[in-house]
Amino acid sequence: MHGSAAREAEAPPASTADDLPLRILVVEDDEGDAVLVQEHLQDAGLVHETVWARSVDEALENLDVDCVLLDLGLPDAMGLSALQRVLDAGAPPVVVLTGLTGTDAGLEAVAAGAQDFLVKGDVHPDVLARSVRYAVQRRRLEDTGRALYRSLVRAAETTRLERALLPTPRVTDERLEVRVGYRAGRDGLLGGDFYDVVERPDGTVLVMVGDVCGHGPDEAALGATLRTAWRTLVIAGTPADEILGLLERVLQAERSRPEVFTTATMLAIHPDRRSADLYLAGHPVPLLVGDPSSLLPADARGRALGIPVGGGWPARRLDLGPAWRVLLYTDGLLEATVAADGTRLGKPGLLELADRTLPAAPDDGAAVAPDEDPVLGRLLSAVRERHGGDLVDDAAVVLVGWPA
Known part of the structure; x- marks a missing residue:
């Protein structure tokens, strides 16, 4: 050749x-x-x-x-x-x-x-x-390189959003048990679930868990806005029975579409730590953790924020007793599917898992995500296991309690 x-x-x-x-x-x-x-x-x-x-x-x-x-x-x-x-x-x-x-x-x-x-x-x-x-x-x-840069920018934006959606509880009472947890849905992106815990100078502790309808960046941004507005109202000393009404006005001013609404649960724990006021705005009822766990009363349920119907958010006085633990959560936990036919975990399944995971010692060796609260991480992992993988929707949980 x-x-x-x-x-x-x-x-x-x-x-x-x-x-x-x-x-x-x-x-x-x-x-x-x-x-x-x-x-x-x-x-x-x-x-x-x-x-x-x-x-x-x-x-x-x-x-x-x-x-x-x-x-x-x-x-x-x-x-x-x-x-x-x-x-x-x-x-x-x-x-x-x-x-x-x-x-x-x-x-x-x-x-x-x-x-x-x-x-x-x-x-x-x-x-x-x-x-x-x-x-x-x-x-x-x-x-x-450009893709990596965009990824780093997105990660930084997500971190800023996480700080707004997933704040550090502002509580000075060291005896009060306060645990928070959050698991993003299957796509790994934050949605509209949010929570917060703030103690007022008079010793009242207010706890909030909310969920903006839908899933995506708009809902996440709105959830961050509502969480920030809620904390501002609490720190400003707004009476507890006025907070949800003012929060709804923020929602109406900030939402991208008139059909967007938000469900929320708010618990105002009194300084005596033996009683609290529960406010329900179309949100799942919290659990009273015990042996066995049970649902708190739902006879004073109010409408979701942003729904154009009458009615407000009456307070339901709770007698918690000398020792108690309350779990607030978003519906990402309840909607976990646990069977091939689409059966959801629901409140009975959540009560069962709460009884199995929450009383256990925090350091029992159960696998949880890094930097996650060991108690709530165990609960979230149990729900994920029953679901058979990452949850479809976000899940936010707050556990507050008073020891015997």
Whole structure:
């Protein structure tokens, strides 16, 4: 063998990272030069497919390639204007391969966005193939870098959102047990579930768990807004029986659509720690953890926030006794499916799991997520296990209690 055939046989195939041929668009109005470019690529052993375009207009219709070899002297564009038109159209990496030999032409082309600049008369097959491979890999690295940057930005935004949705309880009473937990749904994104716990100067502790209807960034942002508004109202000393009405006004002002509503449970624990007022706004009834656990009374249930019907949110006075624990939660727990026919965990299933997991010692070795409260993490993991995987909806839980 001799000539190009011999070189093709001797040279090891150069392939991409996934061993697929590179698709290369040759933009050249001279047929002889176009054929020569293809022979150079073949002689270099580059695994590739070529597409030939005679003008910029034709090239713009064939940009679904890995690399563009672009001449700067074309019928419909000359010089850097040809490069700019291709780049403005969102082209893949461009290697300028032209007969123009101006001293600054190469620097200007690279400064304008080309990956490399080669002069036709001076180019060698191996140099051309190497330039193409490097251009493709550089673009892939650039794309990976941009994707990583976007991922870091999203992570930072998620962290800021988590701080708003998942605050640190503001409680000074060291005897009061306060535990909080949150599990994002299957897609890993925060939804509209939120919670908070704040102690007032007079010793009253207010606890809130809420859920904005829907799931997505708008709902998460609204949940963060409502959580912040709730804490502001509590710290400002707003009477407990006025908070939900004011929170509804914030919801109406901030929601993106008039049909968006929010369910919520609020518990106002009195300074004596033996009694509390329960406010239900269309939300699941909290559990009184015990042996066995039970649901708190729901005879004073109010409507969800944002629903245009009459009625408010009457307080239900609770006599908690000398020792107690109350679990507030969102419906992500109740809606966990526990059977192939779609049967949900529901309140009976949650009561069963609460009896099994909450009385256990915090350090019993049960597997929980990192940085998660060991008690509530055990409950959330038990629900996940019954569900058979990550929950579809978010789940927020708050456990408050007073020891004997």
